[in-house]
Amino acid sequence: MRQRNEARRLDILRAAARVFRRHGIAAAGMREIAEEAGLSSGNLYHYFSGKDEILLFCQERSLARMQAAVAAASGGATARLRAVLRAHVHSMLDDMEGTTAHLDVEALPARMRAQMIERRDAYERALRDIVADGMRQGEFARGDAGLVTRAMLGAVNWTARWYRPDGPQSVDEIADGLADYLVKGLA
Amino acid sequence: MRQRNEARRLDILRAAARVFRRHGIAAAGMREIAEEAGLSSGNLYHYFSGKDEILLFCQERSLARMQAAVAAASGGATARLRAVLRAHVHSMLDDMEGTTAHLDVEALPARMRAQMIERRDAYERALRDIVADGMRQGEFARGDAGLVTRAMLGAVNWTARWYRPDGPQSVDEIADGLADYLVKGLA
Numbered sequence: 467m468r469q470r471n472e473a474r475r476l477d478i479l480r481a482a483a484r485v486f487r488r489h490g491i492a493a494a495g496m497r498e499i500a501e502e503a504g505l506s507s508g509n510l511y512h513y514f515s516g517k518d519e520i521l522l523f524c525q526e527r528s529l530a531r532m533q534a535a536v537a538a539a540s541g542g543a544t545a546r547l548r549a550v551l552r553a554h555v556h557s558m559l560d561d562m563e564g565t566t567a568h569l570d571v572e573a574l575p576a577r578m579r580a581q582m583i584e585r586r587d588a589y590e591r592a593l594r595d596i597v598a599d600g601m602r603q604g605e606f607a608r609g610d611a612g613l614v615t616r617a618m619l620g621a622v623n624w625t626a627r628w629y630r631p632d633g634p635q636s637v638d639e640i641a642d643g644l645a646d647y648l649v650k651g652l653a
Numbered sequence: 654m655r656q657r658n659e660a661r662r663l664d665i666l667r668a669a670a671r672v673f674r675r676h677g678i679a680a681a682g683m684r685e686i687a688e689e690a691g692l693s694s695g696n697l698y699h700y701f702s703g704k705d706e707i708l709l710f711c712q713e714r715s716l717a718r719m720q721a722a723v724a725a726a727s728g729g730a731t732a733r734l735r736a737v738l739r740a741h742v743h744s745m746l747d748d749m750e751g752t753t754a755h756l757d758v759e760a761l762p763a764r765m766r767a768q769m770i771e772r773r774d775a776y777e778r779a780l781r782d783i784v785a786d787g788m789r790q791g792e793f794a795r796g797d798a799g800l801v802t803r804a805m806l807g808a809v810n811w812t813a814r815w816y817r818p819d820g821p822q823s824v825d826e827i828a829d830g831l832a833d834y835l836v837k838g839l840a
Binding site: 490492572610613614616620621625627628635640643647650652 | 759806839
């Protein structure tokens with residue numbers, strides 16, 4: 467039951483992502499999302515209390531996938547960084563289909579925002595720790611770990627702005643290509 | 654007279670950028686922008702017919718600086734790419750003080766949007782041409798010039814999301830650090 471619920475929520479999330487991309491987050495309404503998901507409005511409200519909750523689910527889900535990748539990464543800094551960057555791109559594009567909804571912390575109501583910002587910051591610190599670790603160990607050239615981390619985050623987050631599900635490259639190819647390029651700049 | 658007008662319009666742009674950052678583009682009104690710029694509303698309307706025109710000026714200005722950098726760049730692909738990336742960061746942060754208003758093509762009314770998208774695409778192509786040229790000449794390793802260009806654009810555009818005018822690094826240091834890292838990944 468719980469699992470079925472979760473699968474349905476994920477379907478709704480994908481539908482919402484398409485609506486967000488078409489209309490923008492601000493203009494998207496629960497009615498359009500219900501229609502896109504093939505549900506009645508009443509049925510949609512059974513799964514989500516409103517657009518804010520869909521947005522929060524969206525952001526929590528993508529961040530959870532990224533944090534899981536940090537926790538699972540093993541080996542040297544190069545291997546760990548590649549794994550996290552690849553997971554980041556996948557978590558952005560697999561479910562979200564190129565919407566920036568999962569990045570738009572500002573779109574959340576204030577009471578949800580502070581917590582998300584804190585979790586995002588923790589994820590950024592974890593990524594920076596991998597970079598700094600690689601610099602200390604001599605795997606990467608010395609440099610400004612914070613600035614480089616933000617450059618990497620920008621590069622992977624930006625995929626949401628240009629990715630098209632019907633484009634020429636698979637998510638896997640994009641993830642691989644970006645991880646290659648971004649890690650190479652640290653050599 | 655014209656010059657004085659232009660200087661005043663730029664002051665208003667900076668004030669608008671601060672308001673956009675505080676309240677978001679959608680919520681910012683002409684009244685707040687006038688207040689932040691130290692003008693009466695009537696006086697503000699003397700310089701801009703509305704928020705849309707401020708947004709358009711903002712986007713046209715930053716793109717014009719970037720395109721000028723492409724036109725002015727000379728030397729090998731490495732030198733040209735570095736120059737354009739540095740100018741890009743400057744054009745994002747010098748006037749805009751960390752708002753994403755100049756990226757938000759979606760926030761423009763439809764009649765202004767198409768033209769801006771076309772100009773943005775032309776700029777992206779020019780950047781990609783430098784990368785592809787460097788790959789052909791052997792200055793850069795062979796690779797997917799389009800993907801790498803988008804990664805670079807993401808990294809530099811993302812500065813608008815995290816830059817703070819009162820942060821520890823100057824715009825010049827940020828521009829240099831990013832150009833170094835992003836060009837190195839092509840070696």
